Structure formats: structure tokens, C-alpha cells
Amino acid sequence: MQGTVSVLTQIKEDAVATPVDRLVAATAPDMARVNELILSRAQSHVDMVPELARYLIDSGGKRLRPMLTVASAMLFGKGTGNAINFAAAVEFMHNATLLHDDVVDESDMRRGKPAARMIWGNKASILVGDFLLGQAFMMMVETGDIVSLGVLSSASAVMAEGEVLQLAKTGDVSTSPADYSEVIRAKTAVLFEAACQVGAISGGADTAGRQALSQYGLELGIAFQLVDDVLDYGGQAGTLGKNTGDDLREGKMTLPVILALAEGTAEERETITTALGDPDATADQVSAVVAIMNRYRALSRTLDQARVHARAAQRALEALPASDMQTLLADVVEYSVSRAY
Amino acid sequence: MQGTVSVLTQIKEDAVATPVDRLVAATAPDMARVNELILSRAQSHVDMVPELARYLIDSGGKRLRPMLTVASAMLFGKGTGNAINFAAAVEFMHNATLLHDDVVDESDMRRGKPAARMIWGNKASILVGDFLLGQAFMMMVETGDIVSLGVLSSASAVMAEGEVLQLAKTGDVSTSPADYSEVIRAKTAVLFEAACQVGAISGGADTAGRQALSQYGLELGIAFQLVDDVLDYGGQAGTLGKNTGDDLREGKMTLPVILALAEGTAEERETITTALGDPDATADQVSAVVAIMNRYRALSRTLDQARVHARAAQRALEALPASDMQTLLADVVEYSVSRAY
Numbered sequence: 001m002q003g004t005v006s007v008l009t010q011i012k013e014d015a016v017a018t019p020v021d022r023l024v025a026a027t028a029p030d031m032a033r034v035n036e037l038i039l040s041r042a043q044s045h046v047d048m049v050p051e052l053a054r055y056l057i058d059s060g061g062k063r064l065r066p067m068l069t070v071a072s073a074m075l076f077g078k079g080t081g082n083a084i085n086f087a088a089a090v091e092f093m094h095n096a097t098l099l100h101d102d103v104v105d106e107s108d109m110r111r112g113k114p115a116a117r118m119i120w121g122n123k124a125s126i127l128v129g130d131f132l133l134g135q136a137f138m139m140m141v142e143t144g145d146i147v148s149l150g151v152l153s154s155a156s157a158v159m160a161e162g163e164v165l166q167l168a169k170t171g172d173v174s175t176s177p178a179d180y181s182e183v184i185r186a187k188t189a190v191l192f193e194a195a196c197q198v199g200a201i202s203g204g205a206d207t208a209g210r211q212a213l214s215q216y217g218l219e220l221g222i223a224f225q226l227v228d229d230v231l232d233y234g235g236q237a238g239t240l241g242k243n244t245g246d247d248l249r250e251g252k253m254t255l256p257v258i259l260a261l262a263e264g265t266a267e268e269r270e271t272i273t274t275a276l277g278d279p280d281a282t283a284d285q286v287s288a289v290v291a292i293m294n295r296y297r298a299l300s301r302t303l304d305q306a307r308v309h310a311r312a313a314q315r316a317l318e319a320l321p322a323s324d325m326q327t328l329l330a331d332v333v334e335y336s337v338s339r340a341y
Numbered sequence: 342m343q344g345t346v347s348v349l350t351q352i353k354e355d356a357v358a359t360p361v362d363r364l365v366a367a368t369a370p371d372m373a374r375v376n377e378l379i380l381s382r383a384q385s386h387v388d389m390v391p392e393l394a395r396y397l398i399d400s401g402g403k404r405l406r407p408m409l410t411v412a413s414a415m416l417f418g419k420g421t422g423n424a425i426n427f428a429a430a431v432e433f434m435h436n437a438t439l440l441h442d443d444v445v446d447e448s449d450m451r452r453g454k455p456a457a458r459m460i461w462g463n464k465a466s467i468l469v470g471d472f473l474l475g476q477a478f479m480m481m482v483e484t485g486d487i488v489s490l491g492v493l494s495s496a497s498a499v500m501a502e503g504e505v506l507q508l509a510k511t512g513d514v515s516t517s518p519a520d521y522s523e524v525i526r527a528k529t530a531v532l533f534e535a536a537c538q539v540g541a542i543s544g545g546a547d548t549a550g551r552q553a554l555s556q557y558g559l560e561l562g563i564a565f566q567l568v569d570d571v572l573d574y575g576g577q578a579g580t581l582g583k584n585t586g587d588d589l590r591e592g593k594m595t596l597p598v599i600l601a602l603a604e605g606t607a608e609e610r611e612t613i614t615t616a617l618g619d620p621d622a623t624a625d626q627v628s629a630v631v632a633i634m635n636r637y638r639a640l641s642r643t644l645d646q647a648r649v650h651a652r653a654a655q656r657a658l659e660a661l662p663a664s665d666m667q668t669l670l671a672d673v674v675e676y677s678v679s680r681a682y
Binding site: 045 | 386387389444445463474482485487491495496499508
């Protein structure tokens with residue numbers, strides 16, 4: 001812990017470092033062990049398994065979820081012990097979901113690279129996703145912590161339910177804000193919640209501490225997804241990039257589109273519904289939809305909601321004793337919302 | 342148990358009842374509870390989940406795997422207790438695999454009805470499969486039996502590896518009998534093994550008993566898949582039915598085709614490879630391939646191997662004290678091989 005605190009102190013002095021950079025630094029020693037475990041458990045004598053798994057794992061992303069598990073454990077004790085296994089398991093669950101989602105969404109790209117399914121095919125993506133899920137459960141079982149196993153297996157079922165609900169609502173213009181809330185809670189926030197909760201349990205948290213981290217993860221996850229859904233339309237400024245409008249073309253009923261449909265004129269609704277779910281909708285069509293969203297402040301109102309949940313995440317931490325890690329976790333929330341500006 | 346034994350005795354007197362019929366009767370009271378649990382855990386507030394899950398579950402099949410779990414528990418004690426949860430979990434794992442396999446194999450039919458993916462689509466089939474897997478783990482976690490959880494989570498990862506290996510070998514004429522053995526062990530036999538092993542653990546078996554049932558399940562599963570692969574070419578007699586040759590059209594490298602390729606002339610190999618992996622291969626083409634198989638006794642030699650494994654399954658039981666259930670489990674093996682004649 002002492003090493004961690006000094007790293008935190010040092011990094012804090014660097015005004016340029018974002019909270020996520022500081023989280024990366026603070027969790028680095030434990031995350032090195034998590035990454036080692038991830039690589040060793042992506043092994044298989046069936047060549048296609050590690051090839052595909054490593055392609056996805058190496059393209060990496062921030063590894064925010066397992067970092068939250070490790071950080072939650074550090075908040076109450078140490079990031080070592082069961083937290084290492086649970087962090088790796090959380091990342092495998094997340095990657096399994098990405099593999100299946102890319103097949104379901106027919107996505108061509110993931111993290112700026114061709115999606116695994118474009119290289120190894122849909123079939124291998126489905127099956128390697130199943131493999132990663134099985135390996136995730138094996139790592140959990142090794143801890144012997146049946147309570148955390150319950151948290152993560154429940155998350156696994158709820159995430160799939162959320163994906164099915166999202167699929168069922170695809171292109172459905174009667175989707176309500178409440179339906180949307182249910183989708184993002186289930187498909188995204190429940191894994192953030194579980195990642196933080198099992199981290200807290202591994203770190204030796206009492207019931208109140210466990211509940212606080214569970215709440216923190218849930219609210220952070222909701223805020224995170226709201227921000228993601230705004231970014232898909234170019235962020236609050238509606239700046240068009242190469243992936244802008246993917247959700248629109250896939251017919252995903254996210255809050256910005258729900259709000260715009262609810263308030264737009266008949267003509268505006270027509271503009272939106274014509275592009276919604278059309279994989280070939282042009283950049284001009286996306287622009288027109290974003291213009292309607294801006295007219296009704298649909299993107300900034302979605303961000304307002306993200307801020308409400310971000311504040312709830314920070315409040316959940318306030319019940320806990322002050323510490324560098326507590327401050328850092330609160331800062332991470334702030335930062336995750338600021339991505340959209 | 343007394344009720345069970347008297348049911349067994351009664352059924353035995355009915356000369357017409359097959360061993361599987363007798364297994365159904367012997368496990369009926371516990372399987373009623375398993376079926377209840379299966380239906381309640383296929384529930385979800387997301388309508389598409391129970392619709393699709395129940396369609397698959399109601400089309401039922403024999404529920405051989407969960408019956409083996411219950412019967413294995415009964416062999417050492419009672420089928421109640423943890424065995425109910427594990428049996429339902431095993432069936433959910435199996436159904437999740439079927440949903441994903443039908444997407445991977447692009448199958449139109451399952452158990453004589455349109456495959457779920459033909460009604461709800463590939464996407465829903467992938468996601469509901471994931472849901473069932475999550476629910477399976479939740480049911481396992483509820484038992485608190487971490488040893489059995491380890492057995493089944495390991496089975497889950499190995500099954501996916503087996504499916505990937507089978508996919509990698511699709512249409513690969515260099516596939517060896519050893520590759521094939523590895524595929525069927527992983528994709529099929531390991532779940533039979535796990536189903537029996539966790540049943541034995543639930544029934545209070547000692548280490549020797551647990552190992553015996555584990556071996557029984559593994560060997561039975563291998564025999565079962567060998568017979569299935571023969572049936573796909575019309576059984577030993579090569580009688581052509583409406584689904585005959587599905588494996589051939591899908592490019593699946595099963596033992597009959599591996600043996601025929603190994604021994605056929607250049608011309609015969611050409612006949613086989615032309616049809617192999619061609620979804621539009623005609624009944625005449627399939628007939629020609631079956632004729633080649635019969636020329637080299639490829640189907641009956643595959644069945645010979647099934648019999649070797651069937652005998653190994655029966656031998657595994659011989660170490661255990663004699664009982665009606667022990668006899669019945671041995672008879673079930675006999676029967677599972679006789680399906681192919």
C-alpha cells in the first residue's frame with residue numbers, strides 16, 4: 001500500500017495526468033498480475049482460441065472494469081488475493097460480451113481495429129466468447145468465494161437479459177426512457193456494479209462498504225453508458241467523426257433518439273425514423289438527425305442525466321473513510337463524464 | 342428410495358420398456374422437480390427470453406443429461422438436494438450449447454421442429470444462450486458446492502474449446518481419428534462426465550464412487566456421440582432419412598468420413614470431398630458417399646468403437662456395490678448403442 005500511496009502522490013503532482021491515468025498508475029502492480037493471468041487463461045491447445053482471444057485482449061482498451069475491481073479491493077485492503085482472479089474474470093466476461101455483441105450488431109470495427117468476427121468469422125466469435133465465459137467462471141471458482149460467485153453469475157444472466165431487451169427494442173419508436181434505463185442498467189451498469197462489489201469483498205469490506213462500492217459501480221456504469229450514447233452522436237457538440245451515428249444505423253433506441261422523437265415535429269420524426277435502423281444512412285442523414293437532437297437539447301439533456309448518476313456514484317463513496325483511493329475513485333467519475341465535452 | 346425401487350421393479354416386469362423408459366420412470370419424482378426448476382429459471386421480464394427458452398425446453402428431447410445427474414445421485418443416496426439444481430443447470434448448459442450450435446451450423450431444424458434461430462433469429466439465439474448459461478451458474482452457486490461448480494465451469498470452457506476445434510477442422514480432409522476423438526470428448530463427453538460426477542457428489546459418493554461415475558459419464562458420452570455420428574449417415578444399415586448427410590453437407594469431419602477418406606481410392610475420395618461441406622449436396626451424392634462408407638465398413642467400424650467405450654462405461658460401474666440403479670445405468674449404455682441398428 002505504501003508504494004501505491006507514494007505513486008498516487010507523485011502522479012497527483014503531475015497536473016496533466018487524468019484521473020484514469022492516475023488510476024492506472026495506482027493499480028499498476030496488481031494489474032500486471034491481472035494481465036499475466038488474463039494471458040495465461042486465454043491459452044488453449046486449440047490454436048484459434050488464443051489467436052482470437054489475444055487479438056481482442058491485446059487491442060485492450062483501458063481495462064476499466066478490472067481496474068475498478070482491483071481499486072475497490074485496495075480501498076479496503078489490498079488489491080492482491082482474490083481480487084486478481086475476479087478482475088481477470090470480469091475482463092473475460094466483458095470480452096465475451098464484446099465478441100457476442102459484435103456478431104449481434106454486425107459491427108465491422110472494435111477499438112479502431114477490424115472486429116474479431118471480420119477476421120475469424122461469426123462462428124468463432126460466438127464460440128470463443130463461450131470459452132472466455134467458461135474460463136471466467138473457472139477463475140472465480142478457484143477463489144472459493146461463493147458470495148462473489150453469486151454476484152458475478154447473476155450479473156452474467158442480467159447482462160444477457162439486457163442485450164435481449166435492447167435487441168427487442170431495436171428500431172421500436174415507442175421505446176420509453178424507462179425502457180432505456182432498464183437496458184443500460186442491465187447491459188452495462190450491472191457489470192460495473194459487480195466488478196466493484198467483488199473487489200470490495202476481496203478487500204475485506206464490511207456490509208456497508210460492500211453496499212457503498214456496489215452503488216458506486218452501478219451509478220458509474222449508468223453514467224458511463226449515457227456518455228457513450230452521447231459520444232455516438234459526436235458528443236455534446238455533435239462533432240461528426242467516422243463512427244458517428246453507428247447506433248442510429250443499428251436502430252439502437254438510446255436516450256438522445258428517444259428524447260428527439262418525443263419532442264420533434266412530425267417532419268422531424270420522419271427524418272429520424274427514415275435513418276433509424278438503415279445501415280446505409282448517409283453522413284448527411286446523421287447530420288440532420290444530430291441537428292434535430294441539438295434543437296431539443298437531446299444530447300445535453302442526456303449528459304445532464306449522466307451527471308446526476310455521476311454525483312450519485314460520488315455520494316456513495318462519501319460514507320467511507322477518507323483516503324487517496326477514495327478521492328481517486330471520485331475523480332474517475334468526474335472524468336468519465338467529461339469525456340463527452 | 343423405496344418408492345423408486347418399487348417403480349423399478351414394476352417397470353422391469355414390463356418387457357417392452359426400454360432401459361431409457363425405465364430410467365425415466367425411476368427418476369420421475371426428482372425429474373418433476375428438475376422440470377419445475379427449469380421452467381421457473383427460464384422466466385424473465387424480457388418477454389423474448391422465456392418465449393425462446395420455453396420453445397426449446399418444451400421441445401424437450403429425452404433430458405438424458407439431467408436424468409443422469411439425478412440417477413447418479415440416487416445411486417449413492419437421494420436424487421433430491423443439490424442434485425436438483427445441478428440437473429437443471431446441466432440442462433441449461435446443454436440448451437445454451439444447442440442454441441449457439443444451431444447458429445454456428447446454420448441448422449434449420451432441431452428435434453423435428455424449426456430451430457429457434459429460424460423463428461427468433463440468430464441474434465436472439467446467441468443472447469438467450471448466454472442468459473441460460475448465466476442462469477445455470479446461478480443455480481450452481483445456490484448449492485454452495487464449490488467442488489461441483491469447478492467441475493461444471495471447467496466443462497463449460499472445454500465444451501467451447503471442442504466446438505472451436507470442430508469448427509477449425511470443418512472440411513479439413515487431413516483431420517485424424519485422434520483429432521476427432523478430441524472433438525467428441527470435449528464437445529459432448531465432458532458434459533456427460535460432469536453431469537454424472539456432480540450427481541455422484543450430490544448423492545454423497547466417496548472419491549472412488551465419484552471417479553467411477555465420472556468415468557462412466559465420459560465413456561457413455563463418447564459412445565453416444567459415435568452413435569450419433571453413425572446415425573447421421575442412416576445408422577449401420579445406411580438407411581437414408583430426411584436428415585441423412587447433414588454432417589456431410591456441413592463439412593463435419595466425423596469418424597465415418599475420416600475412415601472412408603483414409604481407405605478410399607482417389608476417385609472415391611473425390612466423390613466424398615465434392616459433397617463434403619456443400620450445403621446443396623443431393624441425396625444421390627449422400628447415397629454415393631454412404632456406399633463408399635459401407636464398402637470400407639466405416640459405419641460399422643465406428644459402431645465397434647462405440648461398443649468399446651460402452652463396455653468401458655459399464656466396467657466403471659462394476660467397482661460399485663450392486664443395486665437396481667447400477668444395473669439400470671449399465672442397461673442404459675447398452676441401449677444407447679443399440680439406437681444405431
